Amino acid sequence: MEIDFKNIKVIGFDADDTLWVNETYFREAEKEFAKLLSKYETPNKIDQELFKKEIGNLPLYGYGVKAFVLSMVESALELSNHGVSTKTIEAILNIGKDMLNKPVDLLEGVEMVLKTLSKKYRLILATKGDLLDQERKLEKSGLNDYFHHIEVLSDKKEANYSKLLKHLEIKPSEFLMVGNSLKSDVLPLVNIGAHAIHVPFHTTWAHEQVTEDEKNGKAYKTLNALTDILNLLN
Structure with a gap:
């Protein structure tokens, strides 16, 4: 046409x-998140649950790195049955800070x-x-x-x-x-x-x-x- x-x-x-470049950094962060939660679930299951959490949170948090980090924290709590350590939560927050500090x-x-x-x-x-x-x-x-x-x-x-x-x-x-x-x-x-x-x-x-x-x-x-x-x- x-x-x-x-x-x-x-x-x-x-x-x-x-x-x-933007989406590449999210894919890298998802891999890091899966490593942090590896003792609770498989990488594929972690990815699926994180994606569902992101979509469910869109009306509340909108788009962007901060919304992504909040969804990672919530997913970590749920996937670990609230057994995730504060050290892991800190590591998740650091993933977000690293994303925000990426060069353009x-x-x-x-x-x-x-x-x-x-x-x-x-x-x-x-x-x-x-x-x-x-x-x-x-x-x-x-x-x-x-x-x-x-x-x-x-x-x-x-x-x-x-x-x-x-x-x-x-x-x-x-x-x-x-x-x-x-x-x-x-x-x-x-x-x-x-x-x-x-x-x-x-x-x-x-x-x-x-x-x-x-x-x-x-x-x-x-x-x-x-x-x-x-x-x-x-």
Whole structure:
């Protein structure tokens, strides 16, 4: 399906795993967590229980490292029948602190893409997660000046995007969203009449995966790399 991008005036970018590495650190943390709880359950069972806990806690804690740490602590208590040691709880907290202190590793070509597109389009950052952590990562990234507006959303559903575009007085037909998640960065935009480009990352959180039926008939573009967007729009 051919998609016409000629009316685009504003481009939104996701942050985690679109501009910089993020999900990789969660996968590493899950392995460390499984090691800490290895005397109570198998790695597969620990992963399953942690994921269920994360999903169950989303309405309360939202997204991000802090929510992840709280879910790890709760899972540790339940998996150990409340027998986990305070030393292990401290180790879990340290996993979270280590994640928050990770360097911001930009994906290939990110700054070149933003620098080039900012000359022609208004760019905004639309990401979800913990506000303080996202602000910290953006500051470390050195990308702040390329964006006209920065929004940390509690979630990325159709209503969230509609509210954001209305607030910024952006017509959906003139807006393009770029991100690695079909569930969060692509399909909600297509459903409200905006445009979207999917740039897959090599690992995706299970919660962000979608079915073939959900993708069927949806008009969006998939690129192998973020830098390919320059050939598409220029």
